[in-house]
Amino acid sequence: MKHTLIASLAALITSLAVTGAETRLPADPQPTPLSEGKPVKASTVWSAGYEAAKANDGDDESRWGAAPDARSGWLEVDLGQDTEVAFVVIKELAYQRTKAFAVECKEGGNWHEIATGNTIAGEKVLKFTPVTARYFRLHIKAASDVPTIEEFQLYAPGAKITARAEKPRDPKLKWFDEAKYGLFINWGLYSIPAGEWNGKPYDNIGEWIMHSAKIPVKEYEQLAKQFNPGKFNAEEWAQLAEDAGMKYLVFDCKHHDGFALYHSEISKYNCYDATPWKRDPMKELQAACDRHHIKLCFYYSQATDWHEPNGGMNNWDFKPDNEKDFDQYLRDKSLPQVKELLSNYGPIGLIWFDVPVMMSAQRSKLFADLVHSIQPATLINSRLGEGNLHDYQSMGDNEIPHRVISGAWETAATINDTWGYKKNDHNWKQPDNITFKLVDIVSKGGNYLLNVGPMGDGSIPQPSQDILRKVGKWLKVNGEAVYGAGKTPFGDELGKSDWRCTVQPLDWAWGKPGKLYFHLFKWPGGQFNLTGVNGKIKQSYMLADPERKLLGMELTAAGDKLTVRLPEKATDEIDSVLCVEVE
Numbered sequence: 001m002k003h004t005l006i007a008s009l010a011a012l013i014t015s016l017a018v019t020g021a022e023t024r025l026p027a028d029p030q031p032t033p034l035s036e037g038k039p040v041k042a043s044t045v046w047s048a049g050y051e052a053a054k055a056n057d058g059d060d061e062s063r064w065g066a067a068p069d070a071r072s073g074w075l076e077v078d079l080g081q082d083t084e085v086a087f088v089v090i091k092e093l094a095y096q097r098t099k100a101f102a103v104e105c106k107e108g109g110n111w112h113e114i115a116t117g118n119t120i121a122g123e124k125v126l127k128f129t130p131v132t133a134r135y136f137r138l139h140i141k142a143a144s145d146v147p148t149i150e151e152f153q154l155y156a157p158g159a160k161i162t163a164r165a166e167k168p169r170d171p172k173l174k175w176f177d178e179a180k181y182g183l184f185i186n187w188g189l190y191s192i193p194a195g196e197w198n199g200k201p202y203d204n205i206g207e208w209i210m211h212s213a214k215i216p217v218k219e220y221e222q223l224a225k226q227f228n229p230g231k232f233n234a235e236e237w238a239q240l241a242e243d244a245g246m247k248y249l250v251f252d253c254k255h256h257d258g259f260a261l262y263h264s265e266i267s268k269y270n271c272y273d274a275t276p277w278k279r280d281p282m283k284e285l286q287a288a289c290d291r292h293h294i295k296l297c298f299y300y301s302q303a304t305d306w307h308e309p310n311g312g313m314n315n316w317d318f319k320p321d322n323e324k325d326f327d328q329y330l331r332d333k334s335l336p337q338v339k340e341l342l343s344n345y346g347p348i349g350l351i352w353f354d355v356p357v358m359m360s361a362q363r364s365k366l367f368a369d370l371v372h373s374i375q376p377a378t379l380i381n382s383r384l385g386e387g388n389l390h391d392y393q394s395m396g397d398n399e400i401p402h403r404v405i406s407g408a409w410e411t412a413a414t415i416n417d418t419w420g421y422k423k424n425d426h427n428w429k430q431p432d433n434i435t436f437k438l439v440d441i442v443s444k445g446g447n448y449l450l451n452v453g454p455m456g457d458g459s460i461p462q463p464s465q466d467i468l469r470k471v472g473k474w475l476k477v478n479g480e481a482v483y484g485a486g487k488t489p490f491g492d493e494l495g496k497s498d499w500r501c502t503v504q505p506l507d508w509a510w511g512k513p514g515k516l517y518f519h520l521f522k523w524p525g526g527q528f529n530l531t532g533v534n535g536k537i538k539q540s541y542m543l544a545d546p547e548r549k550l551l552g553m554e555l556t557a558a559g560d561k562l563t564v565r566l567p568e569k570a571t572d573e574i575d576s577v578l579c580v581e582v583e
């Protein structure tokens with residue numbers, strides 16, 4: 001059966017995409033906020049580089065961060081004199097942690113609420129009846145982690161904020177957009193203690209044990225002598241990635257503990273020279289990933305290095321960071337190791353930098369220039385440092401945005417609650433949950449980089465393998481709704497907690513032919529209703545049906561509502577995908 005239907009969709013899209021007064025930001029030329037560059041104060045500050053003024057500099061790439069233990073806080077702007085303000089724009093792009101907030105102005109020495117909200121979730125525009133005051137503040141009352149805000153902007157009445165035009169994609173990102181799903185591997189000396197030191201279990205993530213237990217370098221170094229992972233098998237790891245339906249593999253070549261998981265000429269503190277094992281897993285992974293058509297990538301902790309006197313963050317053996325010769329560390333270890341990794345292991349899909357302490361724009365540029373000079377196609381994530389030199393945005397660890405985000409982005413996430421193996425962490429996310437997270441991320445325009453933490457013997461915990469393979473089975477049937485798929489045209493989260501929408505092609509928009517995939521994590525039974533489609537509906541079917549039998553469809557007389565008659569039962573135990581083709 002073939003149906004044609006044209007309906008005006010603008011109202012529906014608006015109602016789904018826009019809750020309250022929020023909208024997307026802003027096309028060129030943008031109005032300048034009243035607040036830009038004005039004096040600003042914050043309740044607390046994370047460290048140098050994360051001052052309050054970073055939320056007031058017109059630069060989305062810099063941000064204010066509150067103190068490490070803060071779960072609330074405020075940013076206060078002084079406009080210098082009484083000024084009329086009609087709306088604010090708040091950007092919480094990379095770390096969407098706010099749970100309750102208010103915008104306030106000061107009157108007669110007291111703060112008054114002008115507008116309130118719960119999540120900020122990316123970018124938020126809040127309009128209100130114009131108020132005249134000199135001091136305004138963003139008051140974050142509750143947050144799930146340290147509050148951090150890219151921009152807090154105040155605007156005059158009449159300033160026009162319109163939807164942000166999507167930048168054309170750099171062709172370098174093509175494979176990344178296609179891939180959507182990658183395997184992260186955090187494996188190192190920390191996998192041996194597996195979350196315990198001297199018999200005491202530590203709650204923190206496993207790969208942080210040296211820091212958590214403040215283990216002296218000389219003592220931690222002894223772990224290298226025990227590093228002899230007889231069960232390491234690169235072929236099995238790459239096979240797992242393939243079975244799981246993952247298209248890239250990011251291997252932790254050097255974490256914050258400073259120990260290199262490859263044969264480095266730069267530092268003997270590596271798994272070839274300092275261990276009885278004497279193998280280079282990166283070489284073996286390169287060959288295995290080639291065989292399985294997995295893009296090889298690496299994680300490298302470029303600034304934090306607890307093993308080196310001048311590396312970032314070890315203040316239990318060494319001087320505080322501000323007294324270190326950090327450039328010596330970059331020059332003699334970090335930069336040359338990145339050079340080795342880019343030179344000795346064939347084409348590298350992306351480099352995952354992390355924790356950019358002390359990474360000024362100037363220092364970041366040394367890394368970006370080095371990467372580009374050796375492998376111009378290699379992508380750089382957004383944790384390199386200041387200077388906006390990245391190719392795509394890394395969200396906070398385990399943080400999935402609540403809304404569609406433009407530009408290329410990725411959420412790296414744990415499969416339990418740790419990255420590096422911990423023997424006591426059995427809190428595995430189940431396959432239905434992982435599938436949901438994958439689809440949720442793709443529906444918002446992102447990639448999912450899911451981590452496993454191999455054990456000290458080199459084997460990947462069986463529960464991780466079983467979970468990944470189960471999701472891989474779902475992908476075998478439903479992969480076209482994930483790989484290279486684009487974000488939902490229906491606004492954030494389809495207005496439903498257990499349905500999601502993805503599209504083909506990646507840049508599909510209303511009016512173009514393509515396919516809409518409705519991910520029904522909860523089976524509606526009987527029929528599926530779609531209110532308004534601004535295009536021509538051709539046909540629909542379930543991806544899990546090998547015959548792709550066409551489903552009955554009906555239109556209301558007004559032509560604004562499509563009803564698809566569904567099979568009686570869900571076609572998949574996790575996510576039944578309904579494909580609606582548009583011509």
Ligand code: H79
Nearest residue numbers: 068186204205207208211255354355397412419
């Ligand atoms: O490799 C994984 C993590 O080790 C790394 N990013 C992912 C990909 C990472 N580096 N830093 N962080 C994550 C933030 C770490 C925060 C914490 Fe802690 C470490 C929370 C508990 C231990 C530092 C020490 C903050 C509180 C105590």
